Amino acid sequence: MRYARIRLDGRPVHAEIDGDIAHLLDGSPVDGKPRRTGSSVPLGGVDFLPPVIPGVFYAVGLNYRAHIEHYGKPVPDRPEVGYRANNALTGARLPIVKPAEVKGRFEAEGELVAVIGRTLRRAGRAEAQESILGWTIGNDVSAREWQHHDRTFWRSKNSDTFKPMGPWIETDVDPLVQTTTVRIDGVVKAEFATGDMVFDPFDYLVEMTKYLTLHPGDVLWMGADSTVQLEPGSTVDIEITGIGTLSNPVVDERGTPHVQ
Amino acid sequence: MRYARIRLDGRPVHAEIDGDIAHLLDGSPVDGKPRRTGSSVPLGGVDFLPPVIPGVFYAVGLNYRAHIEHYGKPVPDRPEVGYRANNALTGARLPIVKPAEVKGRFEAEGELVAVIGRTLRRAGRAEAQESILGWTIGNDVSAREWQHHDRTFWRSKNSDTFKPMGPWIETDVDPLVQTTTVRIDGVVKAEFATGDMVFDPFDYLVEMTKYLTLHPGDVLWMGADSTVQLEPGSTVDIEITGIGTLSNPVVDERGTPHVQ
Numbered sequence: 001m002r003y004a005r006i007r008l009d010g011r012p013v014h015a016e017i018d019g020d021i022a023h024l025l026d027g028s029p030v031d032g033k034p035r036r037t038g039s040s041v042p043l044g045g046v047d048f049l050p051p052v053i054p055g056v057f058y059a060v061g062l063n064y065r066a067h068i069e070h071y072g073k074p075v076p077d078r079p080e081v082g083y084r085a086n087n088a089l090t091g092a093r094l095p096i097v098k099p100a101e102v103k104g105r106f107e108a109e110g111e112l113v114a115v116i117g118r119t120l121r122r123a124g125r126a127e128a129q130e131s132i133l134g135w136t137i138g139n140d141v142s143a144r145e146w147q148h149h150d151r152t153f154w155r156s157k158n159s160d161t162f163k164p165m166g167p168w169i170e171t172d173v174d175p176l177v178q179t180t181t182v183r184i185d186g187v188v189k190a191e192f193a194t195g196d197m198v199f200d201p202f203d204y205l206v207e208m209t210k211y212l213t214l215h216p217g218d219v220l221w222m223g224a225d226s227t228v229q230l231e232p233g234s235t236v237d238i239e240i241t242g243i244g245t246l247s248n249p250v251v252d253e254r255g256t257p258h259v260q
Numbered sequence: 261m262r263y264a265r266i267r268l269d270g271r272p273v274h275a276e277i278d279g280d281i282a283h284l285l286d287g288s289p290v291d292g293k294p295r296r297t298g299s300s301v302p303l304g305g306v307d308f309l310p311p312v313i314p315g316v317f318y319a320v321g322l323n324y325r326a327h328i329e330h331y332g333k334p335v336p337d338r339p340e341v342g343y344r345a346n347n348a349l350t351g352a353r354l355p356i357v358k359p360a361e362v363k364g365r366f367e368a369e370g371e372l373v374a375v376i377g378r379t380l381r382r383a384g385r386a387e388a389q390e391s392i393l394g395w396t397i398g399n400d401v402s403a404r405e406w407q408h409h410d411r412t413f414w415r416s417k418n419s420d421t422f423k424p425m426g427p428w429i430e431t432d433v434d435p436l437v438q439t440t441t442v443r444i445d446g447v448v449k450a451e452f453a454t455g456d457m458v459f460d461p462f463d464y465l466v467e468m469t470k471y472l473t474l475h476p477g478d479v480l481w482m483g484a485d486s487t488v489q490l491e492p493g494s495t496v497d498i499e500i501t502g503i504g505t506l507s508n509p510v511v512d513e514r515g516t517p518h519v520q
Contacts, residue, residue: 055313080412086316087315152321152340152343154341154343155472208414211418211419212414
């Protein structure tokens with residue numbers, strides 16, 4: 001099953017995606033089992049929204065060896081999680097806006113995202129696996145100069161539009177045997193196996209729920225193995241096999257896409 | 261006006277507090293102007309819930325000079341913000357649970373909290389001031405050993421029940437001329453002026469909204485000047501004049517409050 005959230009007549013509506021058709025639903029998949037309303041729209045022109053607005057937006061920072069070595073950090077010996085902010089979320093096909101003040105590297109990171117479907121506390125691995133509603137794709141856009149000089153990740157990773165997520169939640173996929181590919185204007189810039197994670201999503205959920213309760217709709221972004229430079233005027237696609245492709249144009253805040 | 265969120269017959273209900281009476285409301289104050297339903301309950305026995313569940317939970321880390329000096333950090337030269345997580349929120353009168361694994365200092369920090377009432381982007385100071393729905397009180401409970409040894413603040417500051425907030429949102433108060441007092445079992449352990457902040461709430465909102473959109477219901481915790489040790493079996497009260505008192509018992513996760 002593929003669950004999306006789309007904009008229809010200016011309002012967010014949940015939908016089940018079947019091929020090129022979005023069947024509208026009477027509720028959110030994180031609140032139960034929504035039913036089709038009987039209405040549908042063709043997928044071609046719809047505006048995707050983030051498929052879920054999380055109660056807590058968890059993100060794993062250093063979880064692929066090449067990325068960890070790139071930053072000269074030690075490989076973590078236990079799963080530790082950080083946070084991102086809902087203001088930064090945007091949907092597939094919507095623009096990533098590069099702020100006018102950003103200098104230096106402005107980068108995409110293609111990430112597997114777990115969407116929690118059940119309340120979870122002190123979970124074992126099997127329970128953690130059963131708690132997943134499905135999987136989607138995230139782009140952890142980062143302004144590196146801010147990241148390195150600010151005291152927190154607030155604007156470097158959480159400026160508006162820096163967190164595209166979507167296009168939908170796929171419920172029927174084994175997330176650990178897929179391939180993540182990042183393309184700029186159709187050209188492959190990075191490719192890595194989802195299974196190369198230091199700690200997998202269930203390792204994280206087991207460790208996290210020793211201390212905290214996860215709720216339906218919470219999301220966990222799993223980190224990336226590579227970073228890819230973004231330029232206004234281009235389009236970044238993140239494909240994870242078995243899930244789909246998250247595609248976003250990059251624009252300059254000043255409204256004039258750079259022509260390369 | 262004082263807006264609370266209380267538990268009634270197991271469900272969250274918004275209420276307007278008038279003296280010892282909670283007048284039930286037909287909606288949330290962050291979504292417009294709710295009206296009284298005509299029903300009311302006496303305040304004495306109600307379970308308070310966090311007065312708002314934020315879309316984004318912002319928190320200022322180093323904003324009072326004594327606290328900054330205590331940690332040997334430089335005084336920030338610009339407002340930078342961090343995040344806390346909704347799972348950790350709890351209401352007034354509800355227990356702060358000290359996890360069984362916590363060793364070393366387990367501390368309270370009494371904080372002024374701004375509750376955003378309007379969508380805000382690229383705000384000037386006057387607009388930032390007008391965007392506030394009201395003010396409440398937060399207790400930024402922290403397990404220092406985890407805080408100093410973990411890579412992020414995830415469990416040190418965001419374990420379940422580590423973020424009491426409430427008891428209500430006060431709409432009619434000047435937040436910059438109040439006194440914050442932290443008491444353990446009625447004994448004053450810390451007292452400081454809200455106005456001693458390095459950057460005030462409006463400085464933060466102006467800087468933050470250069471890069472991000474604030475939404476109704478977002479909260480901004482303003483930091484603390486002092487920390488106070490918490491022991492299971494005691495009760496911590498945080499009073500901010502003009503707003504009220506956030507009171508929470510501290511219990512041990514193992515269920516047996518220490519008797520001091």
